[in-house]
Amino acid sequence: AQSVSQHNHHVILSEAASLELGCNYSYGGTVNLFWYVQYPGQHLQLLLKYFSGDPLVKGIKGFEAEFIKSKFSFNLRKPSVQWSDTAEYFCAVYSSASKIIFGSGTRLSIRP
Amino acid sequence: GAGVSQTPSNKVTEKGKYVELRCDPISGHTALYWYRQSLGQGPEFLIYFQGTGAADDSGLPNDRFFAVRPEGSVSTLKIQRTERGDSAVYLCASSLTPSRNTGELFFGEGSRLTVL
DSSP states (O other): OOEEEOOOSEEEEETTOOEEEOOEEEOSSOOOEEEEEEOTTSOOEEEEEEOSSOSEEEOGGGOEEEEEGGGTEEEEEESSOOGGGOEEEEEEEEOGGGOEEEOOOEEEEEEO | OOSOEEEOSEEEEOTTOOEEEEEEOOTTOOEEEEEEEOTTSOOEEEEEEETTEEEEOTTOOSTTEEEEOTTSSOEEEEEOSOOGGGOEEEEEEEESSOHHHHOOOEEOOOEEEEEO
């Protein structure tokens, strides 16, 4: 069965710091990968997605993620975070039968 | 409405009671998903509907959980003989086509269930 691991449970950064959140998945075949974000008091929303092609994908609000097939990773990055990036971030992988599996999430806190 | 609507937003019930949670997806979305999110965890897949039929119910934890979508739009998640361990936020999401094609699920705000 597919699974997704997010090893950073809580990350605390100062504004303007660079961000990298780790995501590893387990599956040997073709994958679709996603990052979802949940801002405080809001619902989950899609940040970015990878289906095929360029392994470096760009999302909203300056976020990007790189798919490294050999490492089974899809890490999320942002060069300079803002206080408004405070949220919970979920990595997700497409499984069989149109089922998306989510990781346990990383809570990001930004100090103003 | 413009987004996925879930009711009730909060439900407190006693152990052993029956609970229904409703999801009204975005108009025209044929795919509908139910997830459960416990504190400190990511969303856990429960069931997926394509139209009126359950295409994948492999995530339902046991036979106390059941979901329907009789007309291919609104869905109801039903939990019988609730247990304290059922306490969680139940999320509904919809998409225009099966999620594999677009990758984007549109989530509701969730229904927070507390079983005392």
